[in-house]
Amino acid sequence: MTATATEASSGTASTFPIPAGVFAETVTEVQHYTDRLFRFRMTRPDGFRFRSGEFVMIGLPNAEKPVYRAYSIASPAWDEELEFFSIKVPGGPLTEHLQKIREGDTVLMRKKSTGTLVADALLPGKRLYLFSTGTGIAPFASVARDPDIYEKFEKVVITQTCRQLDELTYGQELVDKILSDELMSEFAGGKLLLHSTATREGPDKGERITNLIESGKLFSDLGLPPFDPETDRAMICGSMEMLKDTAAMMERFGLVEGSNSSPGTYVVERAFVD
Numbered sequence: 001m002t003a004t005a006t007e008a009s010s011g012t013a014s015t016f017p018i019p020a021g022v023f024a025e026t027v028t029e030v031q032h033y034t035d036r037l038f039r040f041r042m043t044r045p046d047g048f049r050f051r052s053g054e055f056v057m058i059g060l061p062n063a064e065k066p067v068y069r070a071y072s073i074a075s076p077a078w079d080e081e082l083e084f085f086s087i088k089v090p091g092g093p094l095t096e097h098l099q100k101i102r103e104g105d106t107v108l109m110r111k112k113s114t115g116t117l118v119a120d121a122l123l124p125g126k127r128l129y130l131f132s133t134g135t136g137i138a139p140f141a142s143v144a145r146d147p148d149i150y151e152k153f154e155k156v157v158i159t160q161t162c163r164q165l166d167e168l169t170y171g172q173e174l175v176d177k178i179l180s181d182e183l184m185s186e187f188a189g190g191k192l193l194l195h196s197t198a199t200r201e202g203p204d205k206g207e208r209i210t211n212l213i214e215s216g217k218l219f220s221d222l223g224l225p226p227f228d229p230e231t232d233r234a235m236i237c238g239s240m241e242m243l244k245d246t247a248a249m250m251e252r253f254g255l256v257e258g259s260n261s262s263p264g265t266y267v268v269e270r271a272f273v274d
């Protein structure tokens with residue numbers, strides 16, 4: 001017998017069969033931030049394990065052959081649900097439909113998670129910089145909610161750069177929530193820092209994260225010492241261009257790219273959906 005997606009309230013899902021080998025999960029919450037960004041949560045399949053910072057392939061049961069896109073899991077490994085933070089691309093093969101999902105709808109997820117933005121791919125250090133642009137903050141929303149990271153690092157710094165100020169809300173709410181939560185603040189309090197800036201408006205207009213690192217403004221804003229390759233580690237997630245430029249900067253500082261099989265002093269991953 002083939003499983004079939006239930007009729008979705010948004011009309012995005014239909015009676016197409018659920019393909020074999022994927023999980024069909026139920027949306028539990030949707031929050032829209034801007035006309036370009038939204039977050040959703042869904043049920044977590046029984047027995048599905050992942051490491052904080054990994055990504056999975058997400059699709060919708062709205063076609064014979066669903067379109068899948070890589071999505072970083074934004075929730076931590078201990079969470080009983082899965083959270084995702086997504087861009088909305090007009091005419092985007094997946095996001096055009098995904099942005100219309102509502103509570104109760106079905107989302108498909110391939111069974112294997114993977115990725116390099118994981119603590120295992122980094123050598124020990126003192127300060128961990130999580131450099132993100134746009135929806136690239138998603139994997140760091142997972143990492144920063146994982147108690148393990150605070151055992152490995154004295155400071156965990158999320159930097160979030162978006163085009164507009166209102167695109168920074170997800171990251172700001174995330175960090176506020178962590179630091180005001182009784183349990184999470186126990187491990188993250190005094191260790192987790194957020195630096196958020198917009199490049200097209202507001203006080204930091206025109207300043208990309210690469211400029212802020214180069215000029216040292218990032219570190220003085222945070223009250224931290226200049227970047228120290230001996231003790232500082234980095235994870236980078238954003239567009240191809242942002243990865244290229246930020247990784248080149250890390251290399252100039254003397255950091256070495258790591259992977260799961262060969263841990264290093266920085267790791268990168270593209271924020272996939274476009």
Ligand code: A2P
Pocket residue numbers: 133134161162163198199200208209210238239241242243245246
């Ligand atoms: P900018 O406004 O100067 O283009 P996008 O939505 O295009 O992915 O951009 C998200 C953020 O990433 C924007 O603030 C954008 O700045 C910034 N950005 C784009 N390219 C780079 C890059 N090569 N290095 C650093 N930041 C970048």
